Amino acid sequence: MTSIRALPTLTAPVEDYLKVIFELEAGDGVAGTNEIAAELGVAPASVSGMVRRLAEHGLITHERYRGVHLTKAGRRAALRTIRRHRVIEAYLTRALGYPWDLVHDEAERLEHAASDELIDRMAAAIGEPTTDPHGAPIPTREGTLDEPELLPLAAVEVGVRVRVQRVGDRDAEQLRYLAELGITPGRQIEVLSRAPFEGPISLRIGRVTKTIGPGLAKQILVAVR
Amino acid sequence: MTSIRALPTLTAPVEDYLKVIFELEAGDGVAGTNEIAAELGVAPASVSGMVRRLAEHGLITHERYRGVHLTKAGRRAALRTIRRHRVIEAYLTRALGYPWDLVHDEAERLEHAASDELIDRMAAAIGEPTTDPHGAPIPTREGTLDEPELLPLAAVEVGVRVRVQRVGDRDAEQLRYLAELGITPGRQIEVLSRAPFEGPISLRIGRVTKTIGPGLAKQILVAVR
């Protein structure tokens, strides 16, 4: 059985690199040095150094000047970290009443320190959640992750009713704003109008109408119907 | 107000050194290089190096070849870490059903990653505990710690009835054994007999009689009556 467990202990920076590479690969298909550096708030040269080490440890493959890919082991480690992160987020909000704009930073630190045992107990305590508070799916213990196909709200046609499934979790202020608007996972909304040239979008949320910018609308992932 | 909060961020090793120095100072009155090294599982030379850095940062004072003492800032940082550790232990057992022999190791890692916010929420969630699962008192948010005067069970005279207040938390196997014997904080026990020359000690625990060695008896701290 391929388990997400029983990996050699990785340092916190290594776990962070793998997590970021996983996410970039899922988006672009490839993770570039500068992208990784930007995501981690680190100089590109530092990434080159780490990439060499990660490749030596068999966690990624690296084509010079081309980009990096996770190996099976790397992917496994990345998913383990992502599972930890999301379970912690879910636990903090559901069991400790943590506001959803603060859980990300807390989880960012705890994910490197919590044992698998603790993660499992947290998950069990809140009924084995399948998503985190921002709607991101939680990888299983076994290392599988099913990412449903979602549409950014920015791409939804006028008149269509959609259901919010997931929102960006990085920016605490943005999360507070979304909560204020009532845009949280599970919420039904309808696109009332869209200004041309990437202009603002009018939405019906419950009984009220709100207008948001196109940048924010890209951070809101929805499913049609 | 002198708060336990608002300290510069310290690295995990630094927090560990301060914690250990605090505990050794509480015991011996002075913390020696070799003691610190043994406690942390590190070479004495490494301690000398760290001691220099801690002194430079004003967390300890150091008399060469004599030993170290915490400064006020150092003591504050140590108590903050100890509070975190003990709140985490208490939370894990009371809220997540963690067995008491496992909480120490988990807390050892989480104490460096948890925010003050999280620690406060955990403490609130379980009713502001005053001791950890092994009976150790939890420092307050403000950095005060009241350590009651306790007697090792090894020093109790025959015929005296005592109440278990606190047990050593380092050794998981010892904790499992104590649990099996029924020796947990709050438990009433009576010393039935003591063999001379640091020999075994017979105890009445509830309705049963058990005999323990003198080493274990030193790890059990009690209050008379």
Added chain:
DNA sequence: AGACAGAGTTAGTCTTGCCTAACTTATTCC
């Protein structure tokens, strides 16, 4: 095709925290 911008890499340095080996100081014991 050639030049240029942008992405990526190398070289060299720094800090933290650890190690071993060799040295120094303090203490204790005859």
Added chain:
DNA sequence: GGAATAAGTTAGGCAAGACTAACTCTGTCT
């Protein structure tokens, strides 16, 4: 009081991760 022993320190290294500055690819645009 002087030697043995324990405790503590210095010297010299190493690995991880970060940085800046300087270099080299790659790919695009004309």
